[in-house]
Amino acid sequence: MADTRNDGAARDGADGATRGDERGDEQGDERAARRDEAVRAAVERGLLGPATPIVGLLDVTGIRESAAELRAAFDAVVAPGTPVLHAFAVKATPLVPVLRLLREEGIGAEVASPGELALARAAGVPPERTVLDSPAKTPAELRQALALGIAVNADNPQELARLDALMASAPSRSPLGLRVNPQVGAGSIEALSTATATSKFGVALRDEGAREWVVRACADRPWLTRLHAHTGSQGVPLPLMARGIAEVHALAEEINRRIGRPQIDTIDIGGGLPVNFASDETSPTYARYARLLREAVPGLFAGRYGLVTEFGRSLLAKHGTVVARVEYTKSAGGRPVAVTHAGVQVATRTVYAPAAWPLRIAAYDAVGRPKQGPQAVQDVAGPACFAGDLLAEARALPLLEPGDYAAALDTGAYYFAHHYAYNSLARPGIHGFAPDGAGGVAFATVREPQTLEEIVAESGGARANALTTLRGPGRP
Ligand SMILES: *Cc1c(COP(=O)(O)O)cnc(C)c1O
Numbered sequence: 001m002a003d004t005r006n007d008g009a010a011r012d013g014a015d016g017a018t019r020g021d022e023r024g025d026e027q028g029d030e031r032a033a034r035r036d037e038a039v040r041a042a043v044e045r046g047l048l049g050p051a052t053p054i055v056g057l058l059d060v061t062g063i064r065e066s067a068a069e070l071r072a073a074f075d076a077v078v079a080p081g082t083p084v085l086h087a088f089a090v091k092a093t094p095l096v097p098v099l100r101l102l103r104e105e106g107i108g109a110e111v112a113s114p115g116e117l118a119l120a121r122a123a124g125v126p127p128e129r130t131v132l133d134s135p136a137k138t139p140a141e142l143r144q145a146l147a148l149g150i151a152v153n154a155d156n157p158q159e160l161a162r163l164d165a166l167m168a169s170a171p172s173r174s175p176l177g178l179r180v181n182p183q184v185g186a187g188s189i190e191a192l193s194t195a196t197a198t199s200k201f202g203v204a205l206r207d208e209g210a211r212e213w214v215v216r217a218c219a220d221r222p223w224l225t226r227l228h229a230h231t232g233s234q235g236v237p238l239p240l241m242a243r244g245i246a247e248v249h250a251l252a253e254e255i256n257r258r259i260g261r262p263q264i265d266t267i268d269i270g271g272g273l274p275v276n277f278a279s280d281e282t283s284p285t286y287a288r289y290a291r292l293l294r295e296a297v298p299g300l301f302a303g304r305y306g307l308v309t310e311f312g313r314s315l316l317a318k319h320g321t322v323v324a325r326v327e328y329t330k331s332a333g334g335r336p337v338a339v340t341h342a343g344v345q346v347a348t349r350t351v352y353a354p355a356a357w358p359l360r361i362a363a364y365d366a367v368g369r370p371k372q373g374p375q376a377v378q379d380v381a382g383p384a385c386f387a388g389d390l391l392a393e394a395r396a397l398p399l400l401e402p403g404d405y406a407a408a409l410d411t412g413a414y415y416f417a418h419h420y421a422y423n424s425l426a427r428p429g430i431h432g433f434a435p436d437g438a439g440g441v442a443f444a445t446v447r448e449p450q451t452l453e454e455i456v457a458e459s460g461g462a463r464a465n466a467l468t469t470l471r472g473p474g475r476p
Contacts, residue, residue, distance in 0.1 A: 028280030031062050035321055035362075036370055038433040039407060041441040042323065043368030047431055048405065053325035053341040056416035056430035058446060060101065062319035063412075066282075067105035070311060073286035077294040079303030087131045089271050090116040092312025092413040093320070095430065097446045099123030102315070110271075110310040114141060117150075131268065131308060133179065133228065135201060139166075146172035151308070153177040153228040153268060155202055160217060160224075167223060177226025177268060178214065180205050182247035187236030189356050194272075195231040195244050202229065205247065214251065219259045226308075227252050230270025234313060235356070238274075238289060242296040245269050249297045252305065267300060268308035269293075275317040277358060277410050282318060286311075313413040320412020322346050322428070323364070326404045327383075336378040338400035343382010343389040345425040346416040347408055351382065351389055363397045364405040371398040380406050384423045424459065426450040 038057050042048040048055045070086055078084060087110040088102050094116060099109055100123040108129030109120035120130055127148040132141070135155045139162055145152050146166050152174055154160045163176060179202035186193035194201050203210055218224050231244030245267075252264040276283045294301055301307075324342035331337065344351040350359050361380050363371035376399040382389040391408055400406060408415070419427040429449035436442035460466065 025281050027065070027282060031059065031318065032280045034059055034061060034433075034435075035407075035409075036364075038441050038443075039321070039323055039364050039405065040368035041433070042431070042443070043364075043366075043405070045443070047429070047443060048323055048325070048368070050325065050403075052429070052449065053327065054346070054428040055323055055449075056346070056411070056428050056447075057321045057323065058098070058412060058430065058432045059319040059321075060432045060434040063098070063101060063316065064105055066286075066315050066319065067102055067107050070286045070309070070315065071106055073290040074307065074309065076287070077290045078301045078307060082301070082303055083266070083306035085129060085131070085306075085308045087129065087308060087310050088315055089310050089312030090119055093316045093417050094119055095417055095446055096123045097432065097444075098316070099125060101432075103129075107315070110312075117141075117145075131310065133230070133310070142166055146170070146174045149173045151175040151177070151226070153179045153226065155179050157203070157213070157217070160221075164221070167221075175226055175266065176221075176223055177228045177266070178203060178217065178224060179228040179230075180214065180248060180251065182206075182229055182231060182244040184231060184240055184244045184247065187232050187234075187240065189233075189235035191353075193232050193236060195229075195236075195240075205251065211251070211254075215255050215258055218255045218263060222263065225263055226266040226268055227255075227264055228268035228270065228308075230272060230310060233272045234274050236272055236274065238284060238292055239296075241272055241289075242292050245293060245300065246297045249300045249305075253299065262304065264305070266306035266308060268310065269300075271309065271311040271314070273311055273314035275313050275410065275413075277317075277360065279360075280318075280409075286314070316412040317410050317414075318412060320415065320417075321362075321407050321409055322411045322416040323405050323407045326400045326402055326406060328402055329400060335394065336376055336399060337381055338378060338404075338406060339381050339383070340391070340406045341383050342391055342406065342408055344384045344386075344422050345382070345420050346428065347382070347391055347411065348418065348420040349414065350391065350408075354390070354393065359391060359411065360409040361392045361395055361397060362407040362409055363400055364407060366401075366403040366405075368405060371400070371404060373398040375399075383425060424455050426452070426455060 087108040089110045109125040110131045111117040112134035127150045131151040132145045133153045181199050181202040181204045183197050183206045184195045186196045227248050229248045231241050256262050324340040326338045328339045350357040365371045375396040377394050377396050380392040427450035430446040431443045433443050
């Protein structure tokens with residue numbers, strides 16, 4: 001595995017990790033200050049305004065900090081010389097400039113579709129720092145991954161049979177692994193719990209005969225050298241995640257003992273570190289998770305196994321903000337409602353499952369300064385034509401007025417980069433920001449706002465007659 005080797009830097013890492021843990025709060029304050037400054041500068045520069053009523057902002061400083069914390073946290077717990085690959089789960093923020101930034105910070109890519117692989121390649125993430133996991137890989141995808149030398153984790157016995165055929169026809173340098181489901185149970189969000197008894201992912205380890213099958217599958221395939229588990233995302237408590245990884249480690253030990261050679265040489269622990277959506281504090285930290293893993297699964301870091309991680313949300317969520325102009329305000333049933341330009345198209349999960357995905361909302365005035373004034377309980381609504389299109393319901397905020405801005409915080413992962421085309425609402429522009437070195441803010445465009453021409457083109461605009469010219473049999 002060609003990746004970052006942990007050498008003498010381990011001790012620095014330990015210090016950095018501890019600091020990172022204790023700085024959770026202070027770091028949050030700094031992040032909030034950068035965000036406020038960026039919103040003000042975005043309004044001042046016209047990135048946001050009456051003609052551009054919604055924008056996504058990414059905090060480059062914060063993304064770099066999180067990447068450094070991730071590296072330091074695991075450098076501090078692994079044995080010197082352990083190969084470690086941190087692969088960002090591209091699905092969390094599928095934007096090429098983000099992947100390039102992370103590449104520069106020493107982070108690779110975990111991809112789960114041809115589109116995500118194309119994004120990682122466009123960002124220049126090298127094959128040896130790319131991992132392909134997906135429950136429905138086609139033969140063509142597998143062939144391409146093996147030709148490129150990308151690591152692949154097979155999801156099930158049928159996929160393993162496809163790999164058998166491909167490896168027989170053309171040997172590959174791709175590291176190959178098997179995804180297992182330790183079936184340790186669900187977290188608080190069923191849709192994101194990957195380690196339930198009936199999860200669709202991986203080989204269900206506790207099912208009748210499954211463990212024996214896995215040991216035999218490895219014994220028969222000297223090239224099967226990795227085990228992979230991703231035991232959950234937001235909503236799965238850390239001790240449960242650690243329990244899942246302990247199961248995978250125990251399985252690796254059993255396989256290597258029973259086949260009499262250290263064939264499993266790498267454990268991919270997946271991602272899933274939960275994010276605190278309730279305040280600016282980073283909690284839990286990577287450092288805390290890495291220490292918990294060291295206590296719960298000491299053998300994982302003893303030097304016998306290389307390590308792959310696949311964090312997504314925890315790297316990006318807190319560094320993204322979607323800011324929307326308040327177009328109108330009104331009152332309904334005695335409750336004030338602010339109608340903004342951010343709703344289901346940029347916050348799909350929150351709108352459809354508000355109890356599982358509450359977002360913090362920050363209020364800014366018409367020039368982008370934090371809004372002052374007494375709090376009022378109000379709804380913050382989106383622009384889409386259905387009643388449930390609310391970013392927040394009955395939220396206490398300074399009373400929003402037309403021309404103000406409402407910002408949905410912690411939306412750097414799985415939100416505004418995951419456009420949902422309801423009402424043909426345009427994808428907003430996305431800009432990264434960082435200090436300009438002269439006390440101000442510098443912006444760089446990550447993605448242009450979608451144009452109306454693009455919406456028409458994507459909606460069959462060039463095929464307007466496609467249906468009217470179709471004729472059934474016997475019809476003129
Ligand atoms: C979604 C996913 C991840 C990333 O999960 P986060 O909760 O965003 O950290 C990692 N690995 C796999 C296989 C995934 O499906």
